[in-house]
Amino acid sequence: MAYSYTIGGFTYRFDTLRELLAKATPLRSGDALAGLVADSYEERVAAQIALADVPLAVFLNEAVIPYETDEVTRLIIDTHDKAAFAPISHLTVGDLRDWLLSDEADTSTLHQLASGLTPEMVSAVSKLMRNQDLILVAQKCEVVTRFRNTQGLRGRMAVRLQPNHPTDDAKGIAASIIDGLLYGSGDAMIGINPATDSPAATSRLLCMLEELRERFAIPTQSCVLSHVTTTLQLIEQQVPVDLVFQSIAGTEKANASFGINLSLLQEAYEAGLSLKRGTVGTNLMYFETGQGSALSSGAHHGVDQQTCEVRAYAVARAYQPFLVNSVVGFIGPEYLFDGKQIIRAGLEDHFCAKLMGLPMGMDICYTNHAQADQDDMDTLLTLLGVAGVNFIMGIPGADDIMLNYQSTSFHDALYARRVLGLRPAPEFEDWLLRQGIIDQQGNRLSSPIQKQLYTAWVG
Amino acid sequence: MSATNVNEVRKAGVEPDEWESLKAYTNARIALGRTGISVPLRESLQFKLAHAHAKDAVYSALDLSDLQKQLAQCGLPVYCVRSQAMHRDMYLQRPDLGRLVDEHSVETLRQLNRPAVDLSIIVADGLSATAITQNAGLVVHGLVDKAKQAGYSLAPIVLVEQGRVAIMDVIGRLLNARLAVILIGERPGLSAFDSMGAYMTYAPRPGLTDESRNCISNIREQGLRPVLAVDKIMDLIRSAFRSQLTGVQLKEDSNADSLPT
Numbered sequence: 001m002a003y004s005y006t007i008g009g010f011t012y013r014f015d016t017l018r019e020l021l022a023k024a025t026p027l028r029s030g031d032a033l034a035g036l037v038a039d040s041y042e043e044r045v046a047a048q049i050a051l052a053d054v055p056l057a058v059f060l061n062e063a064v065i066p067y068e069t070d071e072v073t074r075l076i077i078d079t080h081d082k083a084a085f086a087p088i089s090h091l092t093v094g095d096l097r098d099w100l101l102s103d104e105a106d107t108s109t110l111h112q113l114a115s116g117l118t119p120e121m122v123s124a125v126s127k128l129m130r131n132q133d134l135i136l137v138a139q140k141c142e143v144v145t146r147f148r149n150t151q152g153l154r155g156r157m158a159v160r161l162q163p164n165h166p167t168d169d170a171k172g173i174a175a176s177i178i179d180g181l182l183y184g185s186g187d188a189m190i191g192i193n194p195a196t197d198s199p200a201a202t203s204r205l206l207c208m209l210e211e212l213r214e215r216f217a218i219p220t221q222s223c224v225l226s227h228v229t230t231t232l233q234l235i236e237q238q239v240p241v242d243l244v245f246q247s248i249a250g251t252e253k254a255n256a257s258f259g260i261n262l263s264l265l266q267e268a269y270e271a272g273l274s275l276k277r278g279t280v281g282t283n284l285m286y287f288e289t290g291q292g293s294a295l296s297s298g299a300h301h302g303v304d305q306q307t308c309e310v311r312a313y314a315v316a317r318a319y320q321p322f323l324v325n326s327v328v329g330f331i332g333p334e335y336l337f338d339g340k341q342i343i344r345a346g347l348e349d350h351f352c353a354k355l356m357g358l359p360m361g362m363d364i365c366y367t368n369h370a371q372a373d374q375d376d377m378d379t380l381l382t383l384l385g386v387a388g389v390n391f392i393m394g395i396p397g398a399d400d401i402m403l404n405y406q407s408t409s410f411h412d413a414l415y416a417r418r419v420l421g422l423r424p425a426p427e428f429e430d431w432l433l434r435q436g437i438i439d440q441q442g443n444r445l446s447s448p449i450q451k452q453l454y455t456a457w458v459g
Numbered sequence: 460m461s462a463t464n465v466n467e468v469r470k471a472g473v474e475p476d477e478w479e480s481l482k483a484y485t486n487a488r489i490a491l492g493r494t495g496i497s498v499p500l501r502e503s504l505q506f507k508l509a510h511a512h513a514k515d516a517v518y519s520a521l522d523l524s525d526l527q528k529q530l531a532q533c534g535l536p537v538y539c540v541r542s543q544a545m546h547r548d549m550y551l552q553r554p555d556l557g558r559l560v561d562e563h564s565v566e567t568l569r570q571l572n573r574p575a576v577d578l579s580i581i582v583a584d585g586l587s588a589t590a591i592t593q594n595a596g597l598v599v600h601g602l603v604d605k606a607k608q609a610g611y612s613l614a615p616i617v618l619v620e621q622g623r624v625a626i627m628d629v630i631g632r633l634l635n636a637r638l639a640v641i642l643i644g645e646r647p648g649l650s651a652f653d654s655m656g657a658y659m660t661y662a663p664r665p666g667l668t669d670e671s672r673n674c675i676s677n678i679r680e681q682g683l684r685p686v687l688a689v690d691k692i693m694d695l696i697r698s699a700f701r702s703q704l705t706g707v708q709l710k711e712d713s714n715a716d717s718l719p720t
Contacts, residue, residue: 029552032552033552033553033554033555163487164487165485165487169484169485171484171485172484172485172487173485174484175478175481175482175484175485175487175489176485176487176489178478178481179476179478179481179487179489179490182476182478333551333552334551334552334553334554337551337552367646368510368513368514368516368517368646368647368648368649368652369517369551369586369646369647370551373510374506374507374510395487396485396487396488396489396491397487397488397489397491397498397502397506398488398506399487399488399506399509399649399650401485401486401487401648401649401650404646404648404649404650405648406510406649409488409498411491411493411496411497411498414496414497415496415497418496442496443496444493444496446477450477450478451477454478454480454481
């Protein structure tokens with residue numbers, strides 16, 4: 001089906017929904033690299049005006065990637081909840097934007113709607129929204145998940161403690177963990193990116209995290225971010241696996257480049273469940289995503305990078321994840337060039353995931369060849385804190401010495417919690433208070449546990 | 460600002476962390492201390508300085524005439540070429556253009572009309588011309604010496620502006636080389652802004668991808684020292700010629716480090 005809009009006698013034509021979505025996307029370098037962007041500022045707005053008039057029902061009939069050739073499309077269509085969609089089935093994309101911002105769309109209404117929305121509908125509506133719209137609607141969504149503690153409650157913001165080390169040195173990692181815990185981080189998880197993805201190295205790190213967590217009775221969960229096949233192997237060997245990690249993307253071909261497919265993810269999810277390690281809930285999958293991943297593996301099928309990204313959330317949604325993380329600025333300036341593009345993408349990713357019912361957090365980050373700096377991260381952190389982000393990263397001094405990029409620090413998390421009145425996950429907050437690491441106001445204290453923690457581990 | 464001045468700033472309300480001794484175990488920025496819940500100025504400025512070094516490295520340019528003089532001492536002709544990325548911001552946003560040689564440069568290399576050779580050595584700015592300025596000279600000299608000793612024939616050295624790794628395959632092919640080596644500036648991190656990488660492809664030709672290459676990274680005085688890097692590269696070259704391939708399938712020599720990239 002073709003779409004068009006006429007401005008001053010000139011008619012812009014968009015041959016497919018895929019093309020319309022791409023041309024309506026706020027400018028970013030990845031879509032330019034893929035040759036998908038609007039040719040002018042006017043064409044972009046023309047596409048947005050045309051997109052606003054597209055009925056949502058069209059999205060159920062015109063797939064951006066064919067049903068026959070892509071299992072992610074099949075997942076999206078086959079699991080679409082028609083009953084949940086019914087109340088908005090008469091709306092256009094533009095109507096949906098106005099309705100989402102209305103007072104009628106409250107937390108419970110949005111919760112019920114989630115399974116009736118396809119990723120393409122969500123991506124489409126986000127393209128018509130300003131940053132403040134993305135923040136306002138995301139803030140109305142509340143997505144709560146549980147494993148060993150509770151994530152996503154209103155007024156809370158958790159932190160993934162990311163203690164990476166270039167050689168996976170146990171003491172080096174422990175030093176960063178202790179630093180983070182004593183700054184009140186680690187409630188989302190203690191999650192290590194291993195320098196080597198070998199079963200032996202992963203197992204060693206998991207056992208170390210298990211020992212630390214048990215010894216100090218920390219109500220959190222651990223994760224070593226190995227490939228899902230490595231984790232599956234370790235589960236079979238009874239290694240203590242809490243969260244099951246995998247990077248995912250929004251097309252079958254891009255997932256294949258990650259060495260995964262939907263049935264492998266299902267197998268990993270079931271294996272994780274079989275361990276029965278969650279104490280307050282059974283959400284255990286941890287997914288990472290990021291705009292540009294499909295294009296970087298040549299697997300985007302002419303679909304803009306943001307729509308590909310939201311399709312990855314449909315993949316995540318199938319496995320009731322504990323947390324999902326968009327590593328927004330990690331992939332580099334060829335996909336998101338500068339602070340402006342990173343901030344916009346971060347707000348889009350968070351909004352789209354929340355609207356689809358996902359426990360969304362964000363690695364608010366950039367690489368040194370992107371035109372961004374810590375000021376941009378402060379801005380995005382503050383905006384996402386306002387929007388109700390489930391969790392952020394906590395990295396010593398915001399400088400990851402293994403992955404060589406900059407994110408947010410333990411101090412940054414304390415800043416966001418303080419200026420926005422946010423608190424850690426409840427079970428973890430109780431632990432911090434009991435240990436005397438923080439007081440009721442979130443101020444950091446000096447306490448005997450500090451010495452105990454660091455002498456026990458490296459002393 | 461001198462170190463003493465920074466320390467004076469620290470006196471105002473800054474509380475150090477009790478676990479500073481843990482810094483012995485990691486280069487991560489731990490035990491930074493705090494003022495309120497915020498990072499002390501001294502640490503904030505040190506982070507900014509590291510980021511400034513990294514940004515300066517990304518936007519650094521090759522000093523072509525100086526490099527050309529330096530490399531010419533190897534006794535090989537040195538040619539300068541450009542990729543199709545016209546400037547740095549284009550290079551950063553269009554990696555595809557950084558992998559292609561611009562038309563004029565293609566003509567220059569084609570007109571050389573070189574007979575087949577064993578080895579083509581290429582030097583490119585990549586994401587840090589600083590890394591090349593500091594490390595390429597030593598490595599090229601070492602490589603040329605050892606290659607000559609080993610009896611390999613050598614193509615002219617090619618210097619590339621705004622080049623990505625895969626441009627080696629285009630140049631290697633134009634120079635009719637059996638194996639191409641590129642020395643290229645790596646993406647600067649906060650801990651190192653002057654790291655150089657070395658990539659190798661056997662039977663270079665346009666269209667190859669990362670799995671056809673082998674890589675040695677972190678070449679710099681404080682990382683893998685240039686003299687040692689030369690030995691590692693030579694080990695890989697020898698095993699590549701022996702196996703007639705590079706990439707994930709290349710078996711490691713006893714001393715060689717053949718990480719896939």
